[in-house]
Amino acid sequence: MVRQKTLGFLLVFFIFGTLVFGQEPSDPTLIFNKIKSSLNPTTMDQFQHSVKRMGNKKITLEAFISLEADWNKLKKIATQVSDYPKWVFPRINDRGGGEKFFIQFASISALANHPNTLDIDVFLNLPALKIPVRRLFLFEPVPHPDSTVFIMRVTALAVEDSPVKDLSGFAYFFKNPKNPSQIFSYLDVSVVLTHWLVYEALPERLLTRDIGDRLKILMENYQNYENTHP
Numbered sequence: 617m618v619r620q621k622t623l624g625f626l627l628v629f630f631i632f633g634t635l636v637f638g639q640e641p642s643d644p645t646l647i648f649n650k651i652k653s654s655l656n657p658t659t660m661d662q663f664q665h666s667v668k669r670m671g672n673k674k675i676t677l678e679a680f681i682s683l684e685a686d687w688n689k690l691k692k693i694a695t696q697v698s699d700y701p702k703w704v705f706p707r708i709n710d711r712g713g714g715e716k717f718f719i720q721f722a723s724i725s726a727l728a729n730h731p732n733t734l735d736i737d738v739f740l741n742l743p744a745l746k747i748p749v750r751r752l753f754l755f756e757p758v759p760h761p762d763s764t765v766f767i768m769r770v771t772a773l774a775v776e777d778s779p780v781k782d783l784s785g786f787a788y789f790f791k792n793p794k795n796p797s798q799i800f801s802y803l804d805v806s807v808v809l810t811h812w813l814v815y816e817a818l819p820e821r822l823l824t825r826d827i828g829d830r831l832k833i834l835m836e837n838y839q840n841y842e843n844t845h846p
Contacts, residue, residue: 641758641786642804644765648790651800654680660798663831667823672808673781673815677827679803683835687791689842690799691766694789697755698726700734703841707833716741717826722748732756733773740814747814751780764791770805782808 654664665679693699701724708721722737732755740747751772758767765788772783785805792798809815 641767641769641788644760644762644767644788644790647788647802648800651680651790651802655682655800657682657792657794660684661835663828663835665803665824665827665831667820667827669815669818669820673810673812674806674808675815675818675823676807677785677803677805679801679827679831681801681803681831681835683799683801683839684797685799685839685842687764687796687799689845690789693838693842693845694766694768694787695757697732697734700755701725703837704834706837708830708837710833711829717830718822719826727752740817751775751778751783758786764793765789778810780807781810782806 655662659682661683663679663681665677668676668678670676693703705721705724709717711717718741720739720741722739723735724737725735727733727735730752734753734755735750736753737748737750739749752775754771754773756769756771758769760767767789768787770785770787772780783806785803788802788804790800790802792800
């Protein structure tokens, strides 16, 4: 089977405006206001998300998340990128009910000689279209002076002959000043594909459903990991 390098961007959803490669993060104050207007501030473990096909082979993800978590542990775990496979991968393909995700993760592994970089191997599994994919992703914390704000940048490293022309995004995390055990997050990811065939095979409704189910799994995975690791 011929291996192709592409996608893998769903990992971000799950850790973690529409951005292009190399762009700086948005103003966290504006992001936090968007979160407050989108979520119930008193409800734990909730999320809203949308996936949009923007034309020109571009797909965007926007997600608002509230979860019960420890602020200091979250920042520590988020910066330990080499440990991501320990908590991200379990059950990542287990939708339940015998159903399958159309994007299946084959492996997630850290690179010993490349800090903060993950090798993500997935395959796209659609009727009459099965594409093995692999890509390297760089996760970088973005310095911010406010101790109640934490930002992670994710970038797909450049490769040749890839169906993905560009992929980048940010995950914003906010400590709830009124509830120390509640954390808000905003995910903003953009992927630009090279080929119309792959773009047309990814309808918004299918993407939105798959990403929503995966967000739930990743939230539960993270909380289980946080609760069992000091």
